[in-house]
Amino acid sequence: CGKSTLLNVSAGLLEPSTGTVRVFGEPLKGINARAGYMFQTEALMPWRSALDNVIAGLEFRGVPRDEAVKQGEEWLRRVGLGGFGDRYPHQLSGGMRKRVSLAQTLVMDPDIILMDEPFSA
Incomplete structure (x- = not known):
């Protein structure tokens, strides 16, 4: 299985075909809330400013604006x-967009950061 598949399983986006996934000793069920995932392809919303892209996850969590x-x-x-x-x-x-994506991931204060060749370009 490819590294992207392993990252997706680690993030809880895919179920493992066999075996189990454990995160800090606990079985992973559903989305891995302790992980931040920085995709290889750009995941910024074009209608939102850089700042609004960075804070989108915080807003979804209910953090006051x-x-x-x-x-x-x-x-x-x-x-x-x-x-x-x-x-x-x-x-x-392109490099600036990658750094916005990095800030978008880090602002969520994840315990684990999963990166799928984020700086390949």
């Missing part, structure tokens, strides 16, 4: 994109 924005701006700064939060994906270079 002002707190989500604060965390999102900090992560954009950490990946070298401070001041680019208002840009849309089509206004960013």
